[in-house]
Amino acid sequence: MQLNHMFRYEIPTIIEFGNASIKQLADHVKALGGSRVLIVGDPGVVQAGVVDHLTEPLDKAGIPYQIFSDIEADPDIDSVQKGTELAKSEGCDLVVGVGGGSSLDTAKAIGIMLTNPGHIRDYVGINKVLHQAAPVIAVPTTAGTGSEMTIWSVLSDKKAKVKLSVGSPYNCPTLALCDPQLTVSLPPHITATTGMDALTHALESYVNKATQPISEGLAIQSMKMIARSLRLAVVQGENLQARHDMLLASLIAAMAFNSTRLGLAHALALPLGAHFKIPHGMVNAILLPEVMQFNVIGNVAKFAEIAAIFGEKTDHLTAREAAERSVAAIRQLKNDVGITQTLSDYGLNEDHLDFIVEEAMLSGNVAVNPRKPSLEDLKNICRAAMTGSSIRRPID
Helix, strand or coil: CCCCCCCCCCCCCEEEECCCHHHHHHHHHHHCCCCCEEEECCHHHHHCCCCHHHHHHHHHHCCCEEEECCCCCCCEHHHHHHHHHHHHHHCCCEEEEEECHHHHHHHHHHHHHCCCCCCHHHHCEECCCCCCCCCEEEEECCCCCCCCCCCEEEEEECCCCEEEEEECHHHCCCEEEECHHHHCCCCHHHHHHHHHHHHHHHHHHHHCCCCCHHHHHHHHHHHHHHHHHHHHHHHCCCCHHHHHHHHHHHHHHHHHHCCCCCCHHHHHHHHHHHHHCCCHHHHHHHHHHHHHHHHHHHCHHHHHHHHHHCCCCCCCCCHHHHHHHHHHHHHHHHHHCCCCCCHHHHCCCHHHHHHHHHHHCCCCHHHHCCCCCCHHHHHHHHHHHHHCCCCCCCCC
């Protein structure tokens, strides 16, 4: 990094991290001045009994609450409207989001609409929110999105088949309440895809052109934790140390990319997810090795460092050879955690590529990617991800 490089790092969210930390929820609600709570969680976390871990301390403290669960994957802007209307009608002045990215992004957006006029559409983009949101406590139950830390809410307009991003420091949760025990029941497949999402956050932040010393340190720490614990979290779901590592790695990765944005995997993930209903973690997992292969020459030194983080033997290799090993290492990780799907499995074919890459080019993540892509470059990345690449590991 150049000595005259200027950067900014901001983190308005308070972090409370640790096993059984959810038991202190009522104390946090009181400290933030909440008198009536809107709990936002998708039907899955309600049916699984996860919401009971939140209502129990609220009941003991005599804090009234309403539960809003009209949320689906890739949450629709209509859910934000419905949740806001419920919160206002019930006099809720604090929002608790619980679940994965869909629930947390919805909860954050509802927090914005409790204190800002108009419709959530009015705030699509960056730094358009006018006023500080109502207090939001984010309780993640997956280790991947990092929504408990970020300025972003990614929402969908399912009628128009587009994804919309609202980005503002006012959109950051007031408190991230992170309890690894809440992630133990996460199924292996979701553990794998959300874990690869966290890795994509850390890795794309680390190699992109907006990287800076604070985000670099955070991204390295996140990748180290993922390298040692993602496989264990997938195959030993009850392993609390692995769950602890992955939840913390996800949070730290979010702290990294909050200030840097990401890269081509995320640029392509938005239109692919919107049009083909590919879960966000899955589409990032499919794309990441192919994006890395394209980007290697844009930041050889850092890709070589990534290879070492993921256990590749690089001592006697050239920097370029070591950098290529990073791609092999992530292909191996993806394979080990059971992600074998391709974009073709979700219906993508050659006829779709023009509009997918044109939409991807509109993403702010393209500008910070370490290598400038053409439309044809993006098509080639998609083509590679449509067929799936075999693990090509050089002989030691």
